[in-house]
Amino acid sequence: MTEKIHTLTEDVSESPLYNEHLAPVPPEKRTWNLWNLAAIWIGMAVCIPTYILASYMIKSGLSWQASLVIIGLANLIITVPMVLNGHAGVKYGVPFPVLGRASFGTNGIHIASLLRAIVACGWFGVQTWIGGLAFYAIWNALTGSQGALGLDVGKFIGFGVFWAINLHFIWYGTEHIKWLESLAAPILVLIGILLIIWGSSEGGGFATVLKQGKQLESPAAILKSDNSALQVELTPLKNSDGSFKAEEYQISFPDVSGKHKALEWSPLTTETAVVSLNRDELDIAASQSGDKTV
Secondary structure, three states, X not given: OHHHXXXXXXXXXXXOOOXXXXXXXXXXXXXXXXXXXXXXXXXXXXXXXXXXXXXXXXXXXOOHHHHHHHHHXXXXXXHHHHHXXXXXXXXXXXXXXXXXXXXXXHHHHHHHHHHHHHHXXXXXXXXXXXXXXXXXXXXXXXXXXXXXXXXXXXXXXXXXXXXXXXXXXXXXXXXXXXXXXXXXXXXXXXXXXXXXXXXXXXXXXXXXXXXXXXXXXXXXXXXXXXXXXXXXXXOOOEOOOXXXXXOEEOOEEEOXXXXXXXOOOEEOOOOEEEEEOOHHHHHHHHHHHOOOEO
16 A cells, blocks of 8 residues: 555645645655544444434335435445545545646636535534534433423524534644544444444334334324314324323414414323314414325
8 A cells, every 4th residue: 555655756835836734745644544534434424414314214204224225325325436536635645625626727626625615514514503402402401401492592502512622623633533533433333332222122122113113104293174173183103012102292383473383282192183273373274284294
């Protein structure tokens, strides 16, 4: 592998295109080994957004098998361009803004770099928001507080805390990121295995968990309206013995003024709930539902 690594011997520091942040990295300063690269891949693939994506696929009607195949293929597909893009960087020690000059030109590469930066900022925001929600959930669990369903000051505080932690590692450069990823990768794998064991144990066996997961393929409720009431046909999750997993439910919808209206929590004793509304409320709720699933 060493003989395939190229080193720039010519002094290009006087070039108008030279920048110390974009300069080729000499082989002795390329400290990322196979484990470090594998660790960052684990961190990119084994993460909460991946779990959320899988759960939303199942919730949308896909089976757990289809969701697993889609996520696996998606990770493999994006691996190809990323590896091809990174190969030249490893071989010559140059970053994308330098490598891309051959394709986009010395001016056009700025556009390509900005587009990559915009996508990266967007994804960073998604990851940071989810990380902030984790802090928010931990805080509620420790204090016994009731988490808000919508936006909440606590969620933005969690976002800010998680953003500050990320900023620390970004500020101190790739060596700190390498240290964090190398530390976190085995922990992520271990936690994933423990979650599988815990879920299997709590659910009555791995086969039972997978079988119960089919319930998520159905909508949470179907809304129907007649002349006097809004009928909500619930499809609550059930335990293996047929009992409901939840004890109460709450129905919410926009009222006449457009504000969000939530009804009182009701005991979950049947799979059909009938809600009596006035004519205006019924029209709004029906327009929101139209016999739709939610």
